[in-house]
Amino acid sequence: GESVGLHLPTLSVQEGDNSIINCAYSNSASDYFIWYKQESGKGPQFIIDIRSNMDKRQGQRVTVLLNKTVKHLSLQIAATQPGDSAVYFCAENNAGNMLTFGGGTRLMVKP
Amino acid sequence: IAGITQAPTSQILAAGRRMTLRCTQDMRHNAMYWYRQDLGLGLRLIHYSNTAGTTGKGEVPDGYSVSRANTDDFPLTLASAVPSQTSVYFCASARDPGDGYTFGSGTRLTVV
Numbered sequence: 069g070e071s072v073g074l075h076l077p078t079l080s081v082q083e084g085d086n087s088i089i090n091c092a093y094s095n096s097a098s099d100y101f102i103w104y105k106q107e108s109g110k111g112p113q114f115i116i117d118i119r120s121n122m123d124k125r126q127g128q129r130v131t132v133l134l135n136k137t138v139k140h141l142s143l144q145i146a147a148t149q150p151g152d153s154a155v156y157f158c159a160e161n162n163a164g165n166m167l168t169f170g171g172g173t174r175l176m177v178k179p
Numbered sequence: 180i181a182g183i184t185q186a187p188t189s190q191i192l193a194a195g196r197r198m199t200l201r202c203t204q205d206m207r208h209n210a211m212y213w214y215r216q217d218l219g220l221g222l223r224l225i226h227y228s229n230t231a232g233t234t235g236k237g238e239v240p241d242g243y244s245v246s247r248a249n250t251d252d253f254p255l256t257l258a259s260a261v262p263s264q265t266s267v268y269f270c271a272s273a274r275d276p277g278d279g280y281t282f283g284s285g286t287r288l289t290v291v
Contacts, residue, residue, distance in 0.1 A: 102279050111269050111282035112222075157222070165229055165276035166212065166237075169222045 087145040091158030098160040185283035202270030211253040
């Protein structure tokens with residue numbers, strides 16, 4: 069299904085390699101950040117989050133890094149698998165009532 | 180299984196018709212949101228509700244209305260559909276405003 073944009077930045081990686089997806093956020097007051105994964109035809113799915121009092125958080129095969137100095141967030145996926153192919157969105161909360169979403173990056177995993 | 184349910188999954192609608200997209204969550208989340216997702220435009224917020232009985236306008240509210248009579252349900256109504264409302268609509272909920280969202284699986288709406 070065509071549930072996301074056709075003109076997204078695309079990262080193409082070989083199966084088994086590590087992937088790094090980057091996100092620049094806009095508001096220095098943001099204190100909570102989330103990465104979402106959206107597979108074709110599905111809704112966004114929560115992957116991992118991090119609060120501004122941390123600079124690194126690890127999950128299963130995923131790590132989020134936060135650099136508040138340059139307002140940069142990254143998602144690292146270890147040993148990328150074909151099932152990781154999707155669009156990845158970062159989201160930030162600047163102490164408001166809702167999240168602000170980035171435009172997304174398409175990850176394509178080559179077998 | 181706890182989660183958020185949207186209905187219908189897809190719909191083709193004649194222009195000028197009224198349509199309500201349904202959204203129900205069983206997680207007792209206080210906050211709920213409606214987004215539309217279009218090619219090249221990402222997720223855009225239509226309306227939101229921080230708690231039952233309250234609603235607010237998002238980035239693209241024109242042509243849409245919502246209600247939040249109880250915690251679980253957050254229907255989105257198109258009073259008179261137009262082709263520019265062709266999109267994929269996602270409902271989301273959060274335990275509290277600003278927390279991480281749980282998204283539904285979406286409704287693909289085509290207005291012809």
